[in-house]
Amino acid sequence: MFSFRRVGRAYAGLPRVRGNATLQSTPAPNSDIPPPPPPEAKRPEVKQGAKENSATAAEPAKPAEESDKKAGRGRKYPSKRPLINLEHPRQWNRPVAAGALPVYDYALAYIKRDAKSRRDELEQYKTLLQKAENTPDFVPKDLEKLKEKISILEVQSAINLPSVRWKARNGLADMTLPVYRYLLEQRWREEGALDLLMERIHQMNVVPDLLPSLHPSFDLRVNFPEPPPENIALRSRTKRKYQKIEPGVFLLPEQTRKPPMLYTTVFHPEPKLYTLLMLDLDVPDPENQTFQTYLHWMQPNISLSAFSKSPIPLPTTHTRYVPPHPQKGTPYHRYVLLLVPQPSETERISVPVPTDEQRLGFNYREFAEKYSLDASKGGAAFMWREVWDETVSKIYKDVLKTEEPVYGRAPRPDRYAEVKQAKKYTL
Amino acid sequence: MASTLLSFQRAHKSLRVAQSSIRHTGTVPEGTSDPRKELIRRVLYPPNIRNRATPTGTWLPDVGRRLQRAIPSKQAHETIERAWLLHRRHVRRGRQAELERKFECMRAAMEKLRELDPKLYAEANKDEDPRARSPQETEVWKSLRGSEKKAFDSRIRGLFPREMRTPTDTPPTGGWNYEYTPILRPN
Numbered sequence: 069m070f071s072f073r074r075v076g077r078a079y080a081g082l083p084r085v086r087g088n089a090t091l092q093s094t095p096a097p098n099s100d101i102p103p104p105p106p107p108e109a110k111r112p113e114v115k116q117g118a119k120e121n122s123a124t125a126a127e128p129a130k131p132a133e134e135s136d137k138k139a140g141r142g143r144k145y146p147s148k149r150p151l152i153n154l155e156h157p158r159q160w161n162r163p164v165a166a167g168a169l170p171v172y173d174y175a176l177a178y179i180k181r182d183a184k185s186r187r188d189e190l191e192q193y194k195t196l197l198q199k200a201e202n203t204p205d206f207v208p209k210d211l212e213k214l215k216e217k218i219s220i221l222e223v224q225s226a227i228n229l230p231s232v233r234w235k236a237r238n239g240l241a242d243m244t245l246p247v248y249r250y251l252l253e254q255r256w257r258e259e260g261a262l263d264l265l266m267e268r269i270h271q272m273n274v275v276p277d278l279l280p281s282l283h284p285s286f287d288l289r290v291n292f293p294e295p296p297p298e299n300i301a302l303r304s305r306t307k308r309k310y311q312k313i314e315p316g317v318f319l320l321p322e323q324t325r326k327p328p329m330l331y332t333t334v335f336h337p338e339p340k341l342y343t344l345l346m347l348d349l350d351v352p353d354p355e356n357q358t359f360q361t362y363l364h365w366m367q368p369n370i371s372l373s374a375f376s377k378s379p380i381p382l383p384t385t386h387t388r389y390v391p392p393h394p395q396k397g398t399p400y401h402r403y404v405l406l407l408v409p410q411p412s413e414t415e416r417i418s419v420p421v422p423t424d425e426q427r428l429g430f431n432y433r434e435f436a437e438k439y440s441l442d443a444s445k446g447g448a449a450f451m452w453r454e455v456w457d458e459t460v461s462k463i464y465k466d467v468l469k470t471e472e473p474v475y476g477r478a479p480r481p482d483r484y485a486e487v488k489q490a491k492k493y494t495l
Numbered sequence: 496m497a498s499t500l501l502s503f504q505r506a507h508k509s510l511r512v513a514q515s516s517i518r519h520t521g522t523v524p525e526g527t528s529d530p531r532k533e534l535i536r537r538v539l540y541p542p543n544i545r546n547r548a549t550p551t552g553t554w555l556p557d558v559g560r561r562l563q564r565a566i567p568s569k570q571a572h573e574t575i576e577r578a579w580l581l582h583r584r585h586v587r588r589g590r591q592a593e594l595e596r597k598f599e600c601m602r603a604a605m606e607k608l609r610e611l612d613p614k615l616y617a618e619a620n621k622d623e624d625p626r627a628r629s630p631q632e633t634e635v636w637k638s639l640r641g642s643e644k645k646a647f648d649s650r651i652r653g654l655f656p657r658e659m660r661t662p663t664d665t666p667p668t669g670g671w672n673y674e675y676t677p678i679l680r681p682n
Binding site for chain 1: 573
């Protein structure tokens with residue numbers, strides 16, 4: 069009675085949505101039986117026409133659903149979102165035509181009026197601040213309050229405008245304006261990206277093992293080349309594209325041979341200095357029957373701000389990048405990429421370049437205490453995991469130029485060795 | 496948890512989510528007369544052809560059209576929602592500001608009174624029991640009948656007059672009393 073069908077790629081990893089009319093949860097987008105025709109095949113024409121403007125790819129505009137539409141409908145929908153970014157900017161247009169939805173027109177008018185009154189208030193406060201700064205006797209606390217009020221008003225005067233919200237959603241954010249920085253930070257913090265990262269970091273026990281507390285203050289996205297194609301013939305013939313990595317996933321050692329591309333969205337306009345560190349947390353230490361950290365990469369004094377280039381143009385090497393090499397016989401290794409804020413925003417720190425021997429057994433806590441690096445004050449983090457592969461042998465041969473160690477558990481002592489030697493039957 | 500949330504957000508949900516490849520009505524094969532078998536069969540394999548709306552609206556064939564009519568654009572919905580919440584915020588803040596202004600006026604007035612006449616200030620600060628009966632009121636109260644006594648006491652200054660008749664399912668048989676006169680307190 070129940071028939072199992074091959075699940076399509078689009079539905080492979082998604083949780084099954086309990087939608088309308090589901091009894092069995094086998095999705096069948098390419099079912100042989102055509103779906104029953106809908107009773108009213110008409111669509112509200114006005115709203116459709118209004119939506120098809122040049123720039124309404126605001127919401128996830130359901131490209132997968134549209135690409136699943138039957139050819140019988142006659143229409144071909146694009147399967148990708150349109151390319152909209154700062155290099156290819158687009159204008160915001162109304163999602164609904166004027167008059168089609170009166171409540172929308174009222175809402176828009178209300179929001180515009182409110183934005184105007186906020187702007188007027190902002191002007192008043194700015195003149196107040198100027199006056200306060202020019203008078204010789206001023207209380208710093210009052211000035212701080214004024215500045216805070218001004219920053220709140222700067223955000224409030226634009227945050228409800230649909231054009232601003234649309235631009236923030238579609239990669240057209242102007243980071244000089246505080247409202248866009250606020251919207252992007254809100255999106256990073258509240259829509260799940262930061263939660264996912266912290267979930268992985270805490271579940272993989274990076275936090276108690278490496279550092280006592282970690283509170284990232286900006287978004288760091290790591291891109292590594294994609295894994296090799298399954299077709300062996302194409303492995304050396306295709307150029308590997310860089311793809312985004314989810315925190316906590318397993319990567320192949322050949323994906324991490326070269327340093328990653330680090331994309332950042334920083335929310336503070338003033339440039340601050342950060343130290344980049346890449347650490348392996350699970351290098352075995354057989355003498356002490358424990359694990360130690362290995363420093364793969366270190367770059368102090370990286371200046372980042374809301375206007376710095378993304379991906380980070382990695383400066384001249386301080387400590388060269390050593391590709392991750394999880395040893396054979398060890399369980400999976402956790403790799404952590406940290407961007408820790410330095411104590412001073414402008415003063416560079418001078419860190420001696422560690423030798424290859426000093427990389428093994430690198431003590432992060434000591435290092436952070438020595439240079440007053442506090443990851444709980446901000447910064448960014450990322451982590452992934454890796455397991456031994458034949459590529460690691462190549463890394464040992466070509467990059468590290470040492471003999472590849474193989475780890476394993478000590479053999480269990482045989483309790484019955486003596487008994488086995490002795491005679492069983494006395495005769 | 497967060498990964499499920501993220502994948503939900505990124506999921507391109509279509510309205511026709513799943514359609515099982517085997518669809519059947521609840522017809523019973525010919526020849527079976529055992530009611531228990533039929534019951535078990537109906538429970539295990541309920542009919543799953545959806546072409547009629549359920550009475551309570553749990554399944555509707557034109558969900559897509561209804562949703563499109565209710566929320567034609569997600570962006571428009573968000574704009575309207577924000578405008579409405581903004582309006583409510585302004586009204587709420589206006590109310591709070593007005594209340595604060597009134598309270599401040601009252602507080603300033605009492606402060607002035609305290610400076611000018613401490614005795615009157617103490618009098619003004621005394622808690623008043625709104626249900627208390629003055630001597631004249633007690634005299635009037637003694638001359639009233641039982642239910643009138645209750646009606647007299649129920650009128651507390653500043654509160655809802657509790658002379659309401661006990662609500663019943665049906666109106667009174669006597670009809671509406673047009674000759675009703677309320678029993679008011681003397682002051």
